[in-house]
Amino acid sequence: MKKGRVTIKDIARELNIAPSTVSRALNDHPAIKKETKDAVKALAEALDYQPNLLALNLLQKKSNTIGVIVPEITGHFFSAIITGIQDVIVDSEYNIMICLSNESYEEELTIVKRLSKIQIDGVLVAPSSETKNFDHFRRLQKSGIPVVVFDRDCPGLEADKVLVDDYFGAFQAVDYLIGTGCKNIAHLGGPLNLSTTEQRLQGYLDALEKNEIPLKKDHIVHVPGFSHKDAVKATKRLLELPERPDAIFAYNDKIAISAMHIAKKAGLQIPEEVSVIGFDDEPHSSFITPSLSTVWQPVYGMGMLSARILLSHLKNQNTALDFRKEVFKPELVIRASSREK
Amino acid sequence: MKKGRVTIKDIARELNIAPSTVSRALNDHPAIKKETKDAVKALAEALDYQPNLLALNLLQKKSNTIGVIVPEITGHFFSAIITGIQDVIVDSEYNIMICLSNESYEEELTIVKRLSKIQIDGVLVAPSSETKNFDHFRRLQKSGIPVVVFDRDCPGLEADKVLVDDYFGAFQAVDYLIGTGCKNIAHLGGPLNLSTTEQRLQGYLDALEKNEIPLKKDHIVHVPGFSHKDAVKATKRLLELPERPDAIFAYNDKIAISAMHIAKKAGLQIPEEVSVIGFDDEPHSSFITPSLSTVWQPVYGMGMLSARILLSHLKNQNTALDFRKEVFKPELVIRASSREK
DNA sequence: TTGTAGGCGTTATCAG
DNA sequence: CTGATAACGCCTACAA
Numbered sequence: 226m227k228k229g230r231v232t233i234k235d236i237a238r239e240l241n242i243a244p245s246t247v248s249r250a251l252n253d254h255p256a257i258k259k260e261t262k263d264a265v266k267a268l269a270e271a272l273d274y275q276p277n278l279l280a281l282n283l284l285q286k287k288s289n290t291i292g293v294i295v296p297e298i299t300g301h302f303f304s305a306i307i308t309g310i311q312d313v314i315v316d317s318e319y320n321i322m323i324c325l326s327n328e329s330y331e332e333e334l335t336i337v338k339r340l341s342k343i344q345i346d347g348v349l350v351a352p353s354s355e356t357k358n359f360d361h362f363r364r365l366q367k368s369g370i371p372v373v374v375f376d377r378d379c380p381g382l383e384a385d386k387v388l389v390d391d392y393f394g395a396f397q398a399v400d401y402l403i404g405t406g407c408k409n410i411a412h413l414g415g416p417l418n419l420s421t422t423e424q425r426l427q428g429y430l431d432a433l434e435k436n437e438i439p440l441k442k443d444h445i446v447h448v449p450g451f452s453h454k455d456a457v458k459a460t461k462r463l464l465e466l467p468e469r470p471d472a473i474f475a476y477n478d479k480i481a482i483s484a485m486h487i488a489k490k491a492g493l494q495i496p497e498e499v500s501v502i503g504f505d506d507e508p509h510s511s512f513i514t515p516s517l518s519t520v521w522q523p524v525y526g527m528g529m530l531s532a533r534i535l536l537s538h539l540k541n542q543n544t545a546l547d548f549r550k551e552v553f554k555p556e557l558v559i560r561a562s563s564r565e566k
Numbered sequence: 567m568k569k570g571r572v573t574i575k576d577i578a579r580e581l582n583i584a585p586s587t588v589s590r591a592l593n594d595h596p597a598i599k600k601e602t603k604d605a606v607k608a609l610a611e612a613l614d615y616q617p618n619l620l621a622l623n624l625l626q627k628k629s630n631t632i633g634v635i636v637p638e639i640t641g642h643f644f645s646a647i648i649t650g651i652q653d654v655i656v657d658s659e660y661n662i663m664i665c666l667s668n669e670s671y672e673e674e675l676t677i678v679k680r681l682s683k684i685q686i687d688g689v690l691v692a693p694s695s696e697t698k699n700f701d702h703f704r705r706l707q708k709s710g711i712p713v714v715v716f717d718r719d720c721p722g723l724e725a726d727k728v729l730v731d732d733y734f735g736a737f738q739a740v741d742y743l744i745g746t747g748c749k750n751i752a753h754l755g756g757p758l759n760l761s762t763t764e765q766r767l768q769g770y771l772d773a774l775e776k777n778e779i780p781l782k783k784d785h786i787v788h789v790p791g792f793s794h795k796d797a798v799k800a801t802k803r804l805l806e807l808p809e810r811p812d813a814i815f816a817y818n819d820k821i822a823i824s825a826m827h828i829a830k831k832a833g834l835q836i837p838e839e840v841s842v843i844g845f846d847d848e849p850h851s852s853f854i855t856p857s858l859s860t861v862w863q864p865v866y867g868m869g870m871l872s873a874r875i876l877l878s879h880l881k882n883q884n885t886a887l888d889f890r891k892e893v894f895k896p897e898l899v900i901r902a903s904s905r906e907k
Numbered sequence: 908t909t910g911t912a913g914g915c916g917t918t919a920t921c922a923g
Numbered sequence: 924c925t926g927a928t929a930a931c932g933c934c935t936a937c938a939a
Contacts, residue, residue, distance in 0.1 A: 229627075232916055243926045248918060256924055278684050279629060280916035282620045283931050286570075289684075290663075298645045299849075305640055311666050315676075320684060322631075323664045325652050335656075343619050343630075343661060453849075482853050489855075507850075508640075508794075512823050514830075514855035573932055584910045589934060597908060621932035624915050 231272045239272075240264060251276070282344075290320045291535060292340040294350040296328045297451075300479065301507045302524060303351065306375065309528020310349060317536055319346065328416075328451070330355035337361040341368065347535045351376045354416040371538040375531040378420035385538070386550045387531040391421050391504075394520040394555035395428025395474065398502045401557060402472045403436045405564040407500055410438070411463045411470035413456070413480050414447040422447070422476060425504065429474055444470055448480055456483035464491055471499060472563075478503035478510045478519055485517070485562065500563040504555075515561035522555045572613045580613075581605060592617075623685075631661045632876060633681040635691040637669045638792075641820065642848045643865060644692065647716065650869020651690060658877055660687065669757075669792070671696035678702040682709065688876045692717045695757040712879040716872040719761035726879070727891045728872040732762050732845075735861040735896035736769025739843045740815050742898060744777045746905040748813035748841055751779070752804045754797070754825055755788040756817035763788070763817060766845065770815055785811055789821055797824035805832055812840060813904075819844035819851045819860055826858070826903065841904040845896075856902035863896045 233247040240247070242261065250257050250265035251274075268274075282288055293310055295303040307323060314321050322340070326333040333353045340348060341364070348365055350372060359382040362372050366384065375387040402410050412429045415422035426445070433440055443466060446459045460483065463470055473488075475481035481503030485495055493499050495515055503510060506521035534549055574592070578585040583602065591598050591606035592615075609615075623629055634651060636644040648664060655662050663681070667674040674694045681689060682705070689706055691713060700723040703713050707725065716728040743751050753770045756763035767786070774781055784807060787800045801824065804811055814829075816822035822844030826836055834840050836856055844851060847862035875890055 234916080244916090245918075245927075246925055248916095249925085252918085258924060261925085275683060277624075277916050279620070279624045279627065280931090281918085283618075283624045283915085283933095284917055284919095286620065286931070288620060297649070298639055299642055299649060300645075301640055304645055308638070308640060308666065320663055320680070322661055325649065339661070342616060482850065486853055509823065509848075509850045509854070512827055513850070513853055574934095575932080585932090586911080586934075587909055589932095590909085593934090599908060602908085618932050621915090622934085624917095624931085625933060625935095627915075 231274045236268050239268060287346050288344045289318060290322050290345055291347040292345045293321055293323045294326055294336055296326050296353050302505055305524040306528035309525040310532040313529045313532035326353040328353045334361055347371045347539050349373050349531050349535055352379055354419050357418060371535060373531050373535045375527055383548055385534050385548050387527050389522050389553045389555050391424035392428040395425040396432045397557045398520055399429045399432035399474050402500055404566050407472035409470045410472040411444040413459055413473055413475040413484060414445060415476035416449060417447055425476055453483050456480040457487055460484040460487040473501050475503045478505045478507045481517055482513060496562055496564045502563055506558055518560045518563040519558050520555045521558050523553050527553060572615045577609050580609060628687050629685045630659060631663050631686055632688040633686045634662055634664045635667055635677055637667050637694050643846055646865040647869035650866040651873040654870050654873035667694040669694045675702055688712045688880050690714050690872050690876055693720055695760050698759060712876060714872050714876045716868055724889055726875050726889045728868050730863050730894045730896050732765035733769040736766040737773045738898045739861055740770045740773035743813045743841055745907050750811045751813040751815060752785040752811035754800055754814055754816040754821050757790055758788055766817060794824050797821040798828055801825040801828040814842050816844045819846045819848045822858055837903050837905045843904055847899055859901045859904040860899050861896045862899050864894050868894060
């Protein structure tokens with residue numbers, strides 16, 4: 226009785242052949258007699274032989290694992306993206322290691338170092354909201370590890386990117402609000418420094434300009450973090466303005482919902498007195514009262530595409546510099562928190 | 567110029583010493599002269615030497631990775647648990663591999679096989695709602711891999727368990743409803759076969775019995791899956807009953823919110839005509855209208871404790887059979903979807 | 908205090 | 924068609 230798992234050596238000894246023959250038989254090497262191949266496979270089956278992937282990893286100098294770095298997973302957005310990634314990767318030989326940066330640049334750095342240590346084969350990343358410097362990703366690329374950026378762009382970083390046309394979504398939303406007669410549209414922006422924040426703000430600005438609505442600077446308030454408290458504070462500031470906004474375009478549903486909560490508490494009718502439009506179309510956004518108008522993003526599809534792009538690099542040893550940039554179109558979803566046109 | 571990363575051999579050659587000496591120096595072996603130790607460490611630093619964990623894995627026959635199996639992550643519940651797990655594990659030498667079973671027994675089996683193949687060191691698992699047979703977990707245990715079960719119990723499986731007293735939470739909720747004058751309390755149960763479904767149902771039943779309220783069998787409807795559609799269908803069945811319920815205790819917030827949605831659509835006042843209490847206390851449950859009464863669970867803490875228990879096993883090589891069973895107490899959170907006492 | 912040799916499990920290369 | 928050997932990078936007896 227041998228201890229531990231069976232190895233090809235065990236099978237070889239049993240069959241009085243060389244380990245290398247066993248290895249070839251198991252791998253369907255063309256130059257192996259059918260008989261021996263069958264014999265080996267039969268015994269392997271009988272002994273419940275499991276190849277030792279750890280040994281393979283060492284030999285091939287790769288971990289057969291890809292890393293996924295996201296800021297958090299408690300919201301629906303990144304969870305859905307990850308589900309999309311997962312659904313693609315499970316059909317490959319790769320394993321996924323999900324890492325949470327908690328929106329912290331420091332933690333993101335630590336994660337990258339860790340992934341690099343375990344010889345990760347590829348990385349999918351949505352950078353933290355603090356991340357301004359992308360050298361850690363460049364270091365990965367230099368050591369031959371393909372990096373695919375999703376959702377949040379890394380300006381200046383040459384890599385594959387799977388993004389959403391946030392500008393377009395924001396423009397549509399604000400343009401719609403204007404179409405319903407809103408004149409004083411405020412923007413609850415996301416954390417500064419995020420590409421998505423930037424893009425959505427720009428969409429807001431351009432929609433105003435296109436409709437010749439003068440911009441009021443104090444109608445733009447950036448929510449520093451993703452907590453309810455931050456959103457509440459920002460909303461209160463808006464509602465206490467002398468010229469109270471008659472509409473709010475929020476960076477995302479979470480903030481929009483907090484804003485609606487505060488507005489309702491202040492006795493304001495939604496959408497009669499204040500219209501609200503969010504971004505993301507989280508599943509529960511249609512269940513709140515009034516149901517939230519928002520901008521839908523193809524989260525699941527983004528996850529799948531990101532994973533597919535990474536896999537193709539991994540397969541083709543594609544060191545080529547032909548980075549892909551895929552931009553999904555979001556869609557405006559009108560519900561009850563905004564007025565009719 | 568050598569290609570690839572630096573190894574201890576490179577350092578050894580450079581310093582004209584044996585690789586084993588380098589290894590020992592790097593690991594602070596006591597029997598190494600301070601001078602050589604310093605020299606080695608200095609050169610290692612200079613050359614940016616990174617130990618090859620893949621080689622270590624093979625040597626130690628372990629992957630330094632623990633697997634986390636959950637049914638899904640798009641809801642808040644498991645995401646929050648995972649965040650708790652992650653926050654504990656990052657401080658250890660282990661990596662986490664998160665795997666989604668999609669509530670499927672088949673996929674769970676596949677995952678377990680995969681984890682076993684990559685020589686996972688330990689497993690944290692919340693079984694799928696389809697899983698009735700736990701032999702795959704037993705197989706892991708037999709091969710020396712500690713298994714910690716969380717949230718959903720595996721009856722009959724001897725393993726560490728981190729659970730919530732679902733019975734207690736359900737009992738409290740229903741008892742409260744009765745205290746507010748509800749006489750016809752229905753239960754929207756979870757998928758059959760889940761320990762949590764079972765426990766919450768039992769709490770419901772016992773609360774009725776304690777208050778001497780006769781049970782009406784058709785007031786119990788089990789929602790087969792976790793989709794909105796399933797919940798809607800189940801709710802409609804309840805509301806069309808000749809003796810319409812004046813309260814609904816739902817398996818979780820998701821179902822409760824769907825139910826409220828339907829009830830409101832049907833023109834029913836909540837909580838005046840129908841009280842609703844959910845389970846889980848998802849973050850957005852306080853933002854819907856009316857805000858949802860529910861049962862809070864210490865999700866983050868459960869994640870942390872589960873991870874700590876697993877780590878302690880890993881550290882102590884604890885093959886011992888002293889399995890821990892930790893049961894957290896949930897807390898009733900009363901909001902606006904239920905009446906005052 | 909340090910060097911040598913062997914092995915972890917697998918595959919690839921080169922013989923035979 | 925198959926066998927022996929070396930190698931992946933590191934560690935750990937055993938020797939010196």
